[in-house]
Structures are given as structure tokens and as C-alpha cells.
Amino acid sequence: VTDLEQLETPFLTIDLDAVERNIARAQEYCDSHGLALRPHVKTHKQTRIARMQLDAGAVGITCQKLGEAEVMADAGVEDILVTFPVLGETKVERLAALARLCRMSIAADSPAALAAAGEAGRRAGTPIGFLVECDTGGGRLGVQRPEAAAELAEEAARMEGVELLGLMTYPTGEGTRRFMDAARRAVERRGLVVRVVSGGGTPTLYRTHELGGVTEVRAGEYALGDRSHASTGVVPLDDVAARVEATVVGRPTAERAILDAGSKTLSSDLSPAGLEGHGLVLQYPEATVYELSEEHAHVDVSRCTAAPQIGERVTVLPNHVCGAVNLHHEVALHRSGREVDVVPVPARGLVR
Amino acid sequence: VTDLEQLETPFLTIDLDAVERNIARAQEYCDSHGLALRPHVKTHKQTRIARMQLDAGAVGITCQKLGEAEVMADAGVEDILVTFPVLGETKVERLAALARLCRMSIAADSPAALAAAGEAGRRAGTPIGFLVECDTGGGRLGVQRPEAAAELAEEAARMEGVELLGLMTYPTGEGTRRFMDAARRAVERRGLVVRVVSGGGTPTLYRTHELGGVTEVRAGEYALGDRSHASTGVVPLDDVAARVEATVVGRPTAERAILDAGSKTLSSDLSPAGLEGHGLVLQYPEATVYELSEEHAHVDVSRCTAAPQIGERVTVLPNHVCGAVNLHHEVALHRSGREVDVVPVPARGLVR
Numbered sequence: 001v002t003d004l005e006q007l008e009t010p011f012l013t014i015d016l017d018a019v020e021r022n023i024a025r026a027q028e029y030c031d032s033h034g035l036a037l038r039p040h041v042k043t044h045k046q047t048r049i050a051r052m053q054l055d056a057g058a059v060g061i062t063c064q065k066l067g068e069a070e071v072m073a074d075a076g077v078e079d080i081l082v083t084f085p086v087l088g089e090t091k092v093e094r095l096a097a098l099a100r101l102c103r104m105s106i107a108a109d110s111p112a113a114l115a116a117a118g119e120a121g122r123r124a125g126t127p128i129g130f131l132v133e134c135d136t137g138g139g140r141l142g143v144q145r146p147e148a149a150a151e152l153a154e155e156a157a158r159m160e161g162v163e164l165l166g167l168m169t170y171p172t173g174e175g176t177r178r179f180m181d182a183a184r185r186a187v188e189r190r191g192l193v194v195r196v197v198s199g200g201g202t203p204t205l206y207r208t209h210e211l212g213g214v215t216e217v218r219a220g221e222y223a224l225g226d227r228s229h230a231s232t233g234v235v236p237l238d239d240v241a242a243r244v245e246a247t248v249v250g251r252p253t254a255e256r257a258i259l260d261a262g263s264k265t266l267s268s269d270l271s272p273a274g275l276e277g278h279g280l281v282l283q284y285p286e287a288t289v290y291e292l293s294e295e296h297a298h299v300d301v302s303r304c305t306a307a308p309q310i311g312e313r314v315t316v317l318p319n320h321v322c323g324a325v326n327l328h329h330e331v332a333l334h335r336s337g338r339e340v341d342v343v344p345v346p347a348r349g350l351v352r
Numbered sequence: 353v354t355d356l357e358q359l360e361t362p363f364l365t366i367d368l369d370a371v372e373r374n375i376a377r378a379q380e381y382c383d384s385h386g387l388a389l390r391p392h393v394k395t396h397k398q399t400r401i402a403r404m405q406l407d408a409g410a411v412g413i414t415c416q417k418l419g420e421a422e423v424m425a426d427a428g429v430e431d432i433l434v435t436f437p438v439l440g441e442t443k444v445e446r447l448a449a450l451a452r453l454c455r456m457s458i459a460a461d462s463p464a465a466l467a468a469a470g471e472a473g474r475r476a477g478t479p480i481g482f483l484v485e486c487d488t489g490g491g492r493l494g495v496q497r498p499e500a501a502a503e504l505a506e507e508a509a510r511m512e513g514v515e516l517l518g519l520m521t522y523p524t525g526e527g528t529r530r531f532m533d534a535a536r537r538a539v540e541r542r543g544l545v546v547r548v549v550s551g552g553g554t555p556t557l558y559r560t561h562e563l564g565g566v567t568e569v570r571a572g573e574y575a576l577g578d579r580s581h582a583s584t585g586v587v588p589l590d591d592v593a594a595r596v597e598a599t600v601v602g603r604p605t606a607e608r609a610i611l612d613a614g615s616k617t618l619s620s621d622l623s624p625a626g627l628e629g630h631g632l633v634l635q636y637p638e639a640t641v642y643e644l645s646e647e648h649a650h651v652d653v654s655r656c657t658a659a660p661q662i663g664e665r666v667t668v669l670p671n672h673v674c675g676a677v678n679l680h681h682e683v684a685l686h687r688s689g690r691e692v693d694v695v696p697v698p699a700r701g702l703v704r
Contacts, residue, residue: 008442008704042646064647084612084647085601087663090360109602112662140648141602141610249437250461250493258493260436264678265703268620294394294674295416295436295703296492310464311439322646326616326679329701349681351617351647352360 001340004332009247009313010261012324013332018241019049019223026205026222027056033209038062038081040200040220043322045347047075048333049223060103062200062218066094067350073101075346081105081129081198083168083218085113085141086120091352095120095128105129107168107198109143114156121161130156131168131198134183137175146179150186157192166194170218171201177213202234203272226321227280228273242325243282244316246297248308257287257308259297261316267323268292280317284308289316353692356684361599361665362613364676365684370593371401371575377591378557378574379408385561390414390433392552392572395674397699399427400685401575412455414552414570418446419702425453427698433457433481433550435520435570437465437493438472443704447472447480457481459520459550461495466508473513482508483520483550486535489527498531502538509544518546522570523553529565554586555624578673579632580625594677595634596668598649600660609639609660611649613668619675620644632669636660641668 001007030037039053040062050061050072060079063069069080085108086095098104099120106117106128114130121128132149135142143149149167156164167183169176176199184194199214202221208214224242225235244265250258259281266279278289278297284304291298297316301307308314318324325331326348333341353359382389391405392414402413402424412431415421421432437460438447450456451472458469458480466482473480484501487494495501501519508516519535521528528551536546551566554573560566576594577587596617602610611633618631630641630649636656643650649668653659660666670676677683678700686692 008440010703087599087601088360109604110662113601135604139608140645140650141604144605247439249439249465252461252487252493253496256491261703263619263621263675264701267615268622268675269615270620293492294678298492310462323615323620326646327701327703349616349679351362351613351679 001332001342004245004334004337004340005313007245007332009245010265011245011332012328013243013245013334014044014224015241015336016333017336018239019052021239022223022225022235022241023053023056026219027058029206030217031057035208036216038198038216038218039223040064040218041068041072041347043220043224043325045325045345047072047346050075050077053223059216065350065352066091066098067352068347069098070094071347071350073098077102079103081107083107083170085110086116087113092116092120093123096123099124099126099128103129105131105165107131107133109133109141109152111152111155114152114159114162118159118161127161127163129165130162131165131196132156134167134169134179136169136179137173138170140170142169146182146186149183150190153187153192154190164192166196166198168198172199172204172208172211172214174211176211180213202229203232206234221321224321227317227319228271228275230317231273231275240317242318242321244318244324246314246316248310248312248314251310255300255302257299257301259299259314259316260295261297262295263292264294264327265324266292266297266316266318267320267327269320269323271319275319278319282315282317284314353684353694356597356686356689356692357665359597359684361597362617363597363684364680365595365597365686366396366576367593367688368685369688370591371404373591374575374577374587374593375405375408378571379410381558382569383409387560388568390550390568390570391575392416392570393420393424393699395572395576395677397677397697399424399698402427402429405575411568417702417704418443418450419704420699421450422446423699423702425450429454431455433459435459435522437462438468439465444468444472445475448475451476451478451480455481457483457517459483459485461485461493461504463504463507466504466511466514470511470513479513479515481517482514483517483548484508486519486521486531488521488531489525490522492522494521498534498538501535502542505539505544506542516544518548518550520550524551524556524560524563524566526563528563532565554581555584558586573673576673579669579671580623580627582669583625583627592669594670594673596670596676598666598668600662600664600666603662607652607654609651609653611651611666611668612647613649614647615644616646616679618644618649618668618670619672619679621672621675623671627671630671634667634669636666
């Protein structure tokens with residue numbers, strides 16, 4: 001394949017020129033505000049794009065599961081933070097094996113997860129970096145009070161096989177600074193050093209200096225963008241790098257077009273930005289992707305002046321890029337439509 | 353791995369004993385009502401389960417995309433209906449190659465898709481079976497009027513490379529009989545024979561004889577079941593064969609438990625039966641999976657008398673089994689917990 005038009009649809013494409021612009025923008029922002037950038041690779045799941053991020057100045061990468069970290073460590077990434085509790089014998093052994101390959105850190109919020117990290121560090125003979133996960137408003141994992149963060153930090157500082165690095169939260173939000181400042185002071189009152197305060201999330205990436213309280217930014221979606229981030233302007237529409245090439249396979253009524261890209265191609269993820277519908281059809285912005293079947297997108301074209309016809313190719317921006325990338329065995333990397341390179345997605349589907 | 357408890361979580365398991373019960377129930381129902389059963393393999397994506405369905409009496413299988421059909425034909429399946437329009441040179445060539453391997457049929461609603469089928473049949477030297485897709489209330493693809501069905505059927509009957517088989521709709525619903533009876537009469541008025549009227553969908557599978565109008569049932573989810581079908585009773589809870597083994601990885605508050613199975617494990621698919629939440633935790637039926645992140649299930653355990661603790665294993669029924677199976681590189685087949693066999697999912701992610 002030498003041309004995106006030759007790809008059999010549906011196909012996910014990623015424009016590396018746009019990726020480079022997105023990486024440069026985020027790195028410049030972080031550099032200008034004295035923030036470390038530690039990209040989350042769960043978005044692109046590609047060793048090649050991780051390498052682009054590191055070459056641009058990232059301090060390391062973030063993975064959500066050990067399987068992703070294993071792919072990245074095998075590709076030579078030297079500093080990986082896994083922002084998910086590692087529990088159980090098999091995972092402890094895998095974390096130990098990773099720690100023999102590269103610098104590994106874990107973020108977690110429980111003594112059980114801390115103990116597992118310590119066990120892995122002792123087996124590896126090199127400590128696992130540890131960040132105390134704090135719930136600063138996200139309502140997912142994380143200790144609930146700054147003093148609880150300090151208690152777990154103190155336990156980490158005492159534990160063999162673990163090196164206390166600091167604090168972590170997701171996402172960076174309006175409540176982050178207050179919690180993290182209090183947690184940092186509580187840790188420091190115990191005579192411990194907080195080297196890293198790690199925050200995350202693309203929606204607030206470029207507001208990190210205002211929201212404050214963190215020294216490091218974990219963001220993933222900024223590199224590829226999607227319909228949601230284009231709608232908020234965090235990633236300009238022209239820089240949305242991940243797009244789905246689709247074909248109109250039916251026009252059963254004057255109002256309805258059916259595309260060959262459904263929830264197995266775009267994912268069922270609703271827009272994190274709260275947009276209605278399931279994607280943006282670039283050539284027909286007045287169209288609404290009002291429903292997805294597994295293999296069909298149901299599109300209302302009643303507001304289009306000239307509606308797409310059967311056999312026509314269209315380009316769809318997914319609601320949520322991470323969910324979409326995870327569905328594809330392979331993607332077509334390209335540079336502004338040239339140098340098309342169909343490659344596997346090595347870290348996809350690695351939920352363990 | 354010899355025991356499901358040894359599987360590292362999250363892991364999708366499929367109980368072949370339950371699958372056998374589900375297959376037998378559906379086949380008996382169809383046999384007793386003189387209906388042909390043509391299972392949709394998009395649910396399990398497994399050649400082994402397709403073989404079980406054929407051995408039990410299915411007349412052939414249904415696939416949604418050519419990629420699925422290629423996997424099944426390679427495994428020796430001899431009769432495949434693809435219920436999706438095949439358009440474009442590459443797909444025509446693939447359909448022709450399939451037709452050289454086995455009996456292929458296509459359902460479609462447009463002259464363009466009919467022409468593509470004809471081209472494939474002529475290249476293969478053997479006709480492609482053709483069913484006219486009718487929109488009997490589903491609102492997806494399908495001709496809108498019985499007379500339009502007859503027009504496309506007549507075009508198919510005249511086309512070299514195609515053999516007119518009859519009519520198809522999805523799902524079989526309250527409007528199916530009236531439309532299909534009228535369409536059949538309209539086709540027959542043109543001197544043509546309607547050999548097959550194919551309906552689909554697990555929710556109405558066991559009501560097909562009441563709803564009427566079809567000679568063949570395409571259903572997929574009946575074989576595995578899920579939370580939605582258990583809630584309606586179409587698949588008894590004990591016969592839900594596909595389940596996700598997960599681990600509690602956090603208990604940040606008294607009300608909240610976090611599991612290591614998120615939308616990348618369960619899928620973001622909402623319940624087709626309209627249930628709230630994202631899965632059923634079997635051991636804690638009072639718990640509510642109120643939100644999914646990609647790798648986290650957020651569970652409200654406030655109504656549980658004894659809530660699950662960190663490190664504890666739980667079993668989750670996904671909302672929608674097809675979406676869940678599609679996410680997994682491999683699944684653990686077993687028989688009531690024994691004979692555990694971890695196998696790949698060969699027809700997963702084949703969207704082209």
C-alpha cells in the first residue's frame with residue numbers, strides 16, 4: 001500500500017507529522033513551565049511513537065498494565081511508571097523481571113500493593129520506585145486524605161525493595177493543588193523527601209501550571225487527539241492524527257447512511273468531552289453518527305446539503321482515541337498521506 | 353494452567369458445558385418449529401464453537417465481515433452467509449476466493465452490493481447466494497418497502513454470478529412478519545422462488561414462531577449469553593458461559609471497590625436490554641459497576657453486607673458478550689471449571 005486511498009476499509013490511520021506537532025507542543029509547554037512530561041503510551045500502544053516522545057524530551061513513559069510495560073521495555077524504554085496496583089504472585093514476578101530490564105515505578109494506594117512492589121524489588125535486587133496514589137477529585141483509586149498519603153509514604157520509605165518517589169493523582173483537576181500541597185507537607189513533616197508529584201490527563205494538560213501542585217505530567221491522548229479533544233481545542237482539528245477510513249455501504253433512506261465502521265472499529269466509548277454521537281465524519285460535519293452496531297455506523301445525513309453515496313470513502317474521528325486504537329490489529333502510519341506504513345499495534349489488548 | 357483460579361486476571365473464560373446446553377436448547381427450539389438455525393459466529397469468534405453448532409444441526413454459519421468468513425472457511429466450514437454489503441475491488445476478490453472454498457451467500461440492500469456479489473461469483477465460477485436485506489423495523493440497513501425487495505430480488509435473479517435465495521432482516525421483531533409476508537408475495541408475483549427468509553437476533557430467538565415470517569434464524573449471543581440475556585431470561589444465569597475473572601485492586605472508600613477489568617476487558621457497550629451499569633459481579637449481586645475506565649471497573653459496594661477486599665477474585669458478567677470477546681487475544685475454555693484450555697480468538701478484530 002502506497003496511498004491511504006488503497007487501504008481496504010475500515011482502517012485506522014495515524015499521521016506521524018501530526019503526532020510530531022502534538023509531541024512538540026506538549027514538550028514545549030512542559031519545558032517552559034519546568035514540568036517533566038511522562039507520556040502515557042496506552043493511547044498509541046506503539047513503541048515507535050514512544051521513542052518519538054522520549055527523543056523529544058520525555059523523562060520516561062507511563063503504562064497502565066504490566067503487559068504494556070513489557071512491550072516497551074523490550075523495545076529499549078529505560079524508565080517506566082505503571083500507574084496501576086500490581087497484586088498477586090504472577091504479577092510480582094513480572095514486575096521483578098521488568099525491574100531487571102529498566103527503571104520501574106509503581107503508583108498505588110494500598111499497603112497490599114506497596115508490599116507487592118517491595119517483594120518485586122527485593123527479588124529484582126533493585127528497588128521499585130513508589131508513588132502514593134491520591135484521589136484529588138477523580139473518584140477512582142487513591143487515598144482519600146493527605147494524612148493517609150503520608151502514612152503510606154512513610155511505610156514505603158521503610159520498606160526494603162521500594163524507593164519512595166512521591167505522590168501521584170489522576171486526573172489533574174481543580175482539587176489537585178490543595179490536596180497535593182497538603183500531602184507533600186504531611187510527608188515532609190515525617191522527614192521524607194517528595195521528589196515527584198505526578199498528575200495526568202490531556203484535558204487539563206495545558207492548564208497544569210494554573211492548577212498547580214504537580215511536578216510531572218502524565219498525558220496520553222495529546223499525541224494523537226480525537227473528536228473530543230478537537231471539540232475542546234486541546235488538540236487542533238488539523239492535528240488529530242488518528243482517523244478511521246470508512247466506506248458508505250448503504251443508503252437505505254434519504255436521511256440515513258450506513259458506514260462499515262462500527263463499535264468494533266471506533267469503540268463504544270462515549271465522548272469524554274460530553275459530545276453526543278459516536279464520531280465526526282470529516283467530509284460531512286453536519287452528519288450525526290447517532291448509533292453504532294458492531295460493524296455499522298448509523299449516520300443521520302438529513303442536514304447535509306449533498307449526502308454521501310454508496311461506495312464513497314469518508315474519514316471518521318473517533319470519540320476517544322485510546323479505545324479505538326485498542327481495537328485494531330494494525331494501523332497505517334503515514335506522513336501527511338505519504339510514506340504509508342502498515343504496522344501492528346504491539347501493546348494493544350494487553351489488559352494483564 | 354489447570355485451574356481457573358490460576359489464571360492471571362483479568363481473563364475471559366468460556367464454559368463449554370454451558371455452551372453445549374445453550375446450543376442444544378436453541379437447536380431443539382428451531383427443530384421443533386421447523387426453522388433452520390444459522391448461528392452468527394461474531395459472538396464467540398471461535399472455530400471450535402462454530403463446529404459444535406454445526407455438529408448440533410446448524411445449516412451453516414453467519415459472519416458479519418469477510419475476515420471472519422476467511423477464518424471459518426479455513427477451518428472447514430462449508431456454508432457461510434455474510435450479512436454485510438461487500439463493496440470494492442479488494443473485497444470482491446476476497447469474496448471470490450471464499451466462494452472457491454465453500455458455499456458463500458451475501459445479504460445486501462443495494463444494486464451496488466448486488467453487482468459486487470455478481471462480479472465475485474463470476475470470478476469464482478460459482479454463484480454467490482443472495483438475500484435481499486429488508487428493514488422490518490431495525491432501522492439499520494435494508495430496503496424500506498416490500499416492493500423494493502422484489503425489485504432487487506428480480507435484479508438478482510437476472511444477474512449472472514448470483515443465485516437468488518430469498519430475503520433477510522435484522523432483527524426479527526414485531527414488524528417482521530407483515531413486511532416479510534408482503535415481500536415474499538411481491539417476489540413470487542414476479543415468478544421467482546423465495547427459498548429462505550432469514551431473521552436474526554437472540555432477544556427474539558425463542559419467539560420466532562410467534563413473530564413468524566422467517567424460515568431461518570441467525571442468532572449469536574444465545575451460545576454464550578451475558579448479563580443482558582440473563583436479565584431477560586433468554587439465557588439462564590447458570591448457562592451464561594462467558595465470564596470475566598477479575599481482582600479487586602483497590603478499596604479507596606467504604607463504598608467503592610475498584611476491579612482490574614475496565615472497558616478494555618468488558619467493553620464500553622451499554623446493555624442492549626437497557627440495564628444500568630457495566631456488568632454483574634456474581635459474588636456481589638448487590639454491587640453496581642457504575643463506571644468503567646479503560647482498565648478499572650468502578651464498583652459501588654455500599655449495599656453489600658460484606659464487601660470484597662483487596663486481592664479478592666470476583667467474576668463479572670459483561671453487558672454484551674460480543675463486544676467483550678472481541679477485546680481478548682485469548683480466552684480460557686473450560687468444562688465446568690475443569691479441562692482449562694487457553695486458546696486464541698482467531699476471528700477477533702477482523703473488521704474488514
